[in-house]
Amino acid sequence: MSDNITIRELEFVPLLSEKQVQDRVAELGEALTERYGGSNPLFISILSGAFVFASDLMRQFRADCEVGFVKLSSYSGTRSSGSVQTVMGLEKELKGRHLIVLEDIIDTGRTLHFFLDHLRGQEPASICTVTFLRKPDAAEFPVQVDYVGFDIGNEFVVGYGLDYEGIGRNLPGVYVHNE
Numbered sequence: 001m002s003d004n005i006t007i008r009e010l011e012f013v014p015l016l017s018e019k020q021v022q023d024r025v026a027e028l029g030e031a032l033t034e035r036y037g038g039s040n041p042l043f044i045s046i047l048s049g050a051f052v053f054a055s056d057l058m059r060q061f062r063a064d065c066e067v068g069f070v071k072l073s074s075y076s077g078t079r080s081s082g083s084v085q086t087v088m089g090l091e092k093e094l095k096g097r098h099l100i101v102l103e104d105i106i107d108t109g110r111t112l113h114f115f116l117d118h119l120r121g122q123e124p125a126s127i128c129t130v131t132f133l134r135k136p137d138a139a140e141f142p143v144q145v146d147y148v149g150f151d152i153g154n155e156f157v158v159g160y161g162l163d164y165e166g167i168g169r170n171l172p173g174v175y176v177h178n179e
C-alpha cells in the first residue's frame with residue numbers, strides 16, 4: 001500500500017489498494033455479465049464520481065452493452081448540501097431497456113433515491129443499481145442497491161473517481177480522511 005497523502009489541508013490514509021479495487025471490479029463485471037449478457041444493457045454512469053468505476057466495470061462486462069452519462073449534484077466540500085439537481089440529462093431512450101445505474105458512493109442515499117424515481121418514470125424493462133462504495137448511513141433515504149463494491153465506515157474518502165474539492169479522482173486506490 002502506498003503512503004498517506006495530503007489534499008489541500010486534509011490528511012488521508014490508504015483504505016483500499018489498486019489491486020483490491022480491480023479484483024472487486026472484475027468480480028462485479030463477471031456477475032453482471034452472467035445476469036445481463038445477451039440483453040444489451042445500458043450502463044448509466046452518474047457523473048462526475050462514477051466515471052472511473054464505469055470505465056473499468058464496463059470493460060469487465062463481456063457482452064454487448066451501451067453507456068450513458070447523467071450529471072447530478074448534492075455535495076460540496078465534505079458534507080451533503082441537501083438538494084439534488086439534474087445538471088446534465090440522458091439523451092438515450094430508456095423505455096424497454098435494462099438499466100444498470102452506476103454510482104461512486106452511496107452516502108445518505110439521496111442522490112440515488114431521487115434519480116431512481118426519475119428513471120422509473122421512463123418505463124425501463126428493469127433497473128439495477130451498482131455502487132462502488134456504500135456508507136452505513138445509506139439507509140437515510142430508502143434506495144434499492146443490488147451490488148456493492150465495498151461497504152465502508154462513515155468517513156470521507158477520496159480516490160477512484162471520488163474527490164475532495166476536485167482533487168483525488170485520479171488516484172487508483174481509495175484513501176480515507178484521518179480525523
Ligand code: IMP
Binds near residue numbers: 074103109111
Ligand atoms: P448521497 O446522495 O448522500 O448518497 O451522496 C452521494 C454523493 O455524495 C456521491 O455521489 C459523491 O459524489 C458524494 N460523496 C458522498 N460521500 C463522499 C465521500 O466520502 N467522498 C467524496 N464524495 C462523497
Ligand code: MG
Binds near residue numbers: 047104
Ligand atoms: Mg457522485
